Amino acid sequence: AQRVTQPEKLLSVFKGAPVELKCNYSYSGSPELFWYVQYSRQRLQLLLRHISRESIKGFTADLNKGETSFHLKKPFAQEEDSAMYYCALSGLTGNQFYFGTGTSLTVIP
Amino acid sequence: GAGVSQSPRYKVAKRGQDVALRCDPISGHVSLFWYQQALGQGPEFLTYFQNEAQLDKSGLPSDRFFAERPEGSVSTLKIQRTQQEDSAVYLCASTLQTGNTEAFFGQGTRLTVV
Numbered sequence: 001a002q003r004v005t006q007p008e009k010l011l012s013v014f015k016g017a018p019v020e021l022k023c024n025y026s027y028s029g030s031p032e033l034f035w036y037v038q039y040s041r042q043r044l045q046l047l048l049r050h051i052s053r054e055s056i057k058g059f060t061a062d063l064n065k066g067e068t069s070f071h072l073k074k075p076f077a078q079e080e081d082s083a084m085y086y087c088a089l090s091g092l093t094g095n096q097f098y099f100g101t102g103t104s105l106t107v108i109p
Numbered sequence: 110g111a112g113v114s115q116s117p118r119y120k121v122a123k124r125g126q127d128v129a130l131r132c133d134p135i136s137g138h139v140s141l142f143w144y145q146q147a148l149g150q151g152p153e154f155l156t157y158f159q160n161e162a163q164l165d166k167s168g169l170p171s172d173r174f175f176a177e178r179p180e181g182s183v184s185t186l187k188i189q190r191t192q193q194e195d196s197a198v199y200l201c202a203s204t205l206q207t208g209n210t211e212a213f214f215g216q217g218t219r220l221t222v223v
Contacts, residue, residue, distance in 0.1 A: 036212075097142065102151050
């Protein structure tokens with residue numbers, strides 16, 4: 001079975017503070033991990049993916065296979081980071097994307 | 110269009126009514142997914158198409174749900190005899206190819222069954 005767990009439904013941080021959104025996964029294989037973001041009144045869009053190893057809008061995520069985690073981090077949160085964040089997993093065949101339940105991030109000015 | 114387009118954006122249906130939700134993927138995208146997103150939940154997989162072939166429909170919650178993509182582009186998700194528990198946002202996503210690649214999402218259709 002494939003599962004993506006995001007333990008925090010809500011997360012609030014002050015502007016300029018570090019932020020970490022947690023994601024753990026369970027998958028019998030080598031998954032591809034993604035973070036998707038949904039800003040207010042906008043559609044879901046890709047933030048970053050494990051395989052590209054990019055830093056997007058200051059966010060990074062490291063795949064830790066030992067801990068089966070793919071936590072999203074940013075050293076200094078900005079107000080415009082307030083959004084809903086979803087961790088997602090895809091298998092090698094790409095037949096499915098499994099999503100976590102999401103974390104709503106609020107950055108307090 | 111430049112992105113995935115879904116219609117209608119909002120649909121109110123009386124319990125027992127049939128509904129049809131449309132998805133126009135990005136032109137040339139091979140894979141198409143349907144998801145159901147209940148309030149406060151993440152998107153739940155419903156079904157997957159590779160071109161016109163429906164390769165996985167394991168997520169469809171009952172035989173009242175039916176999806177098709179006859180020409181490998183536009184897809185329709187049909188729900189027969191709607192129930193209140195069908196109320197959700199239905200999301201469509203497409204990817205350029207099979208395998209691990211970015212999924213582009215539509216705005217979704219918010220279905221409310223009264």
